[in-house]
Amino acid sequence: MGTAIVSLLMILIAMGDSPATAHEREQVQVLFQHPLPNVEGKKIVAVSVTYPPGGKSLAHRHAASAFIYAYVLSGTIRSQVDDNPAKVYHAxxxxxxxPGSHHRVSENASDKESASLLAVFIVNAEDHPLTIPDDAPAPQ
Incomplete structure (x- = not known):
């Protein structure tokens, strides 16, 4: 197990993340995905996003077709989309x-408590990845 942890840390460092930075990032888990039977070519995808205290996501965009509804499950989330002012959302x-929004800020508003949200995507069935960090190359 120790070798696996060292290997993971080496990969994170090689990718430009320090172990401390990796610990502060969100954890994303796909909970559900299914084609929409009444909307040809579309699917629904639900993901949970969990932030440790002080955790954050990189600034990002989503798949070009994605309409997203986010619901705060626990804690407080600070979010800024496009040029709108940042806002704190509570459970x-x-x-x-x-579609086409730029999610400039997505982070836990607390440095003491964890926070989580449920994000539901309505997206073209072939679109992936669903989230593209600003420093990543655009999908082809």
């Missing part, structure tokens, strides 16, 4: 992103 609140 039970939600926001959406229209």
């Amino acid at each position: 039970g609140e939600g926001f959406y992103e229209i």
